[in-house]
Amino acid sequence: MTAGHPRRALQLVQNPERLHWHDQAVWFVRQKRDIARSFVPEWEELRSLASQIKAHALSRLPDYLEQFESRAKAAGAVVHWARDADEHNRIVLSLLRERGVTRLVKSKSMLTEECKLNEHLEAHGIEVVDTDLGERIVQFRREPPSHIVMPAIHLKKEEIGALFHDELGTPEGLSDPKALAEAARVHMREKFLAAQAGLTGVNFAIASTGGVVVCTNEGNADLGTSLPPLHIACMGVEKIVPSPRELAVFLRLLARSATGQPITTYTSHFHGPKPGGEMHIVIVDHGRSRILARPEFRASLKCIRCAACMNTCPVYRRSGGHSYGVTVPGPIGSVLARQRDLPPMPRKSFRAQWRDRGRAR
Amino acid sequence: MAARDEILAKLRAAAAPAVELPDLSRFAPVTYPDLRERFAKSVIEVGGRCVFVAGSLQDELAKIPEFANARRSVSLVPGVEGNVDLTAVSDPHELNDIDFCVVPAEFGVAENGACWITDHGRANRAVCFLTQHLAIVVRDLVHNLHQAYERIQMPGRGFAMFLSGPSKTADIEQALVIGAHGARSCTVLVTS
Amino acid sequence: MEVALFIPCYVDQLYPQVGMATATLLERLGVKVHFPEAQTCCGQPMANSGFFDDARPLAARMLRVFEPYQVVVCPSGSCTSMVRNHFPELLPGAPRLPVYELVEFLHDVLKAPLRGRFPFRVGLHQSCHGLRELRLGSGSERLVPAFSKTADLLAGIEGLQLVELSRSDECCGFGGTFAVTEEAVSCAMGRDRIADHERAGAEVIAGGDVSCLMHLEGLLRRDGKRLRTMHVAELLAEATA
Known part of the structure; x- marks a missing residue:
């Protein structure tokens, strides 16, 4: 758990009606996942294979990244490397500035949340529109996502209705999800058509082909990359899979674990830019090499961000994503945060050090 | 040191012990007794419609109200008539008012209703996402994604995707809404 | 059959009746029960909080105290797991304690x-x-x-x-x-x-x-x-x- 969590959790815990609503909403997704995986008899074997593939990829990460880079270049992409969030943000900003881009559409990327890219670009006069519906909702509210798959799971439809009334001019009191989503569709179409560049995250990067795979249900990553001439894809170093055949293992797990769907609606494979366009891939470390160097934390780099751990976690469900105070909340977030967002814990207690000293004498 | 070399050096120094890549060829994923039936079920599960085409494609399409009522339509399937010629469109933004689009898929996947669609380097793949309604024409089916990737020849350059049903979101209180940003409906026409 | 009871510290102090019930039940099933009185906490609270160095001497002590016994039974899942799954991490190479959680012992070993x-x-x-x-x-x-x-x-x-x-x-x-x-x-x-x-x-x-x-x-x-x-x-x- 992260520091300050007990205090921040009170906001939800002290509101029993909302607490149970949130718990039930998130538990519902866990139940959908249980149903979806029951149609895959080889489920546990699949999970174990996925874990082994990730362990393998992590054990040969530099080689695979070099292979990925050369194949991506051959496909026509430009590859950039960023040591940390600042460098990542500088690279993205200069790509946009060099091309005079002032309007950017983004599809979901936890990495850019981690790097606080939006704030950086906005501070430099670029309009950034998060196009995933949930992301757009929390962007309007100027708050971070509370869940990595369902960014606005902490909000009730009435609250979203009031927000859309203010932001999009929907009728007062309108809270029907279908009507609200339609209003967002109209609003976002304009943004897609006006955008000069599209930025996506990366779910998987294929070493053998230099391609990146992006998964969405809404189609926002595809609209955002097929209209404007510039596509920027941002990925952590750990997103590598060796070849397309391993993708089958991960894609069979990802959406079933995340939302109980057999696959995301759009599973897009990008190899280089669209004709006449540009594709830039930014490969980011930002603390991942440090995690890789620590055997007890290394396994956390296997995470595919399905959020199943959040949905099953009784603590997450009863404290809400914002209570963690870090980019990725919940169980996996608590592990990652120890490495990244927080100062390190003491390795040894006073008692243990005193004992060591005694032994040494 | 350049960022690239520094990152790679750090990752090399982190040196996770070597782990073998598991042998997927010995893995036996689920298959289905009736491939077509399972595929159709999956398409419906993901919010799509599935039609087995016995006669002509054009006749089947005419039965789809969204196709029949479309003012502007695009077809990338030989033998199916659309009224907008994609090759004549220089800017994808012009495709914003497309009502219906018919695209071919290389194959469909029974376990999840997804169809593998490639753009063959076409400049205007945006039409698949801008169109209000979509139909996919597919003949070959495979059981699962493992078979799918065995079959796929990944393009050296270009775009390809699995598309599974219409665009959707459940970001507002978990309520499923069909037609988020992309197609509001998706009909898969299975030919033989 | 003879077993040594491992009674977790909080059971010893706060719920002694659970320890007594465990002993009574086992004896009723024909098991001869020993209770090595030198036993202390297994170190779980420290280990769970990341203080492995503080847990280690307690783990070592547990191994010494139960060394003479062939079978150890404990009416607690978490303490059993500490001994079985986490002692080897704390004390690499040390002998394994043949410990069973009570239900596991009744179900898998005694099969009574x-x-x-x-x-x-x-x-x-x-x-x-x-x-x-x-x-x-x-x-x-x-x-x-x-x-x-x-x-x-x-x-x-x-x-x-x-x-x-x-x-x-x-x-x-x-x-x-x-x-x-x-x-x-x-x-x-x-x-x-x-x-x-x-x-x-x-x-x-x-x-x-x-x-x-x-x-x-x-x-x-x-x-x-x-x-x-x-x-x-x-x-x-x-x-x-």
Whole structure:
């Protein structure tokens, strides 16, 4: 758990009606996942294979990244490397500035949340529109996502209705999800058509082909990359899979674990830019090499961000994503945060050090 | 040191012990007794419609109200008539008012209703996402994604995707809404 | 058969009746029971909080104290798991202690059919450590054939009716030091667990870990509820009396 969590959790815990609503909403997704995986008899074997593939990829990460880079270049992409969030943000900003881009559409990327890219670009006069519906909702509210798959799971439809009334001019009191989503569709179409560049995250990067795979249900990553001439894809170093055949293992797990769907609606494979366009891939470390160097934390780099751990976690469900105070909340977030967002814990207690000293004498 | 070399050096120094890549060829994923039936079920599960085409494609399409009522339509399937010629469109933004689009898929996947669609380097793949309604024409089916990737020849350059049903979101209180940003409906026409 | 009892420190001090019930039950099943009095805490609270160096001497002591025994039985999933799964990490290369959790011992080793009577509706609380680290049951998150060793044992008890919970294995919120550092969330989890048992019509919440039951019992008492908690050892000792 992260520091300050007990205090921040009170906001939800002290509101029993909302607490149970949130718990039930998130538990519902866990139940959908249980149903979806029951149609895959080889489920546990699949999970174990996925874990082994990730362990393998992590054990040969530099080689695979070099292979990925050369194949991506051959496909026509430009590859950039960023040591940390600042460098990542500088690279993205200069790509946009060099091309005079002032309007950017983004599809979901936890990495850019981690790097606080939006704030950086906005501070430099670029309009950034998060196009995933949930992301757009929390962007309007100027708050971070509370869940990595369902960014606005902490909000009730009435609250979203009031927000859309203010932001999009929907009728007062309108809270029907279908009507609200339609209003967002109209609003976002304009943004897609006006955008000069599209930025996506990366779910998987294929070493053998230099391609990146992006998964969405809404189609926002595809609209955002097929209209404007510039596509920027941002990925952590750990997103590598060796070849397309391993993708089958991960894609069979990802959406079933995340939302109980057999696959995301759009599973897009990008190899280089669209004709006449540009594709830039930014490969980011930002603390991942440090995690890789620590055997007890290394396994956390296997995470595919399905959020199943959040949905099953009784603590997450009863404290809400914002209570963690870090980019990725919940169980996996608590592990990652120890490495990244927080100062390190003491390795040894006073008692243990005193004992060591005694032994040494 | 350049960022690239520094990152790679750090990752090399982190040196996770070597782990073998598991042998997927010995893995036996689920298959289905009736491939077509399972595929159709999956398409419906993901919010799509599935039609087995016995006669002509054009006749089947005419039965789809969204196709029949479309003012502007695009077809990338030989033998199916659309009224907008994609090759004549220089800017994808012009495709914003497309009502219906018919695209071919290389194959469909029974376990999840997804169809593998490639753009063959076409400049205007945006039409698949801008169109209000979509139909996919597919003949070959495979059981699962493992078979799918065995079959796929990944393009050296270009775009390809699995598309599974219409665009959707459940970001507002978990309520499923069909037609988020992309197609509001998706009909898969299975030919033989 | 002879066994040595490993009685967790909080059972020794706060729930001695669970230790006594364990001994009574085992003796009733023809087992000769020893209790090595030099035993102390196994080090779990320190290890769970990341203080491995503080846990290590306690682990070493446990190994010394139980070294003469062929079989060790413990009425706690989390303490058993500490010894079985985490001692090897603390003391690499040290001999393994042949420790069994009580239900596991009755079910897997003794295989003695239990006969008795307990005419109550029982809700089974499947504690996380027992379920996920000792595999006393299948765990609803895994796609494996469903099983519960505790439910198997209770199946032989006449009159006992297991109620069906809406969440079969959700954590009660105790979690050792979690209950201390995260009091509010911990209590919310406990109260939700109790409500699930109440809705299912349970008269007794039974489980294999006194720590979870202690947490639930505290909440029951504060909230003035009549539902009671019993360790499986107590329940079986009473049923087979």
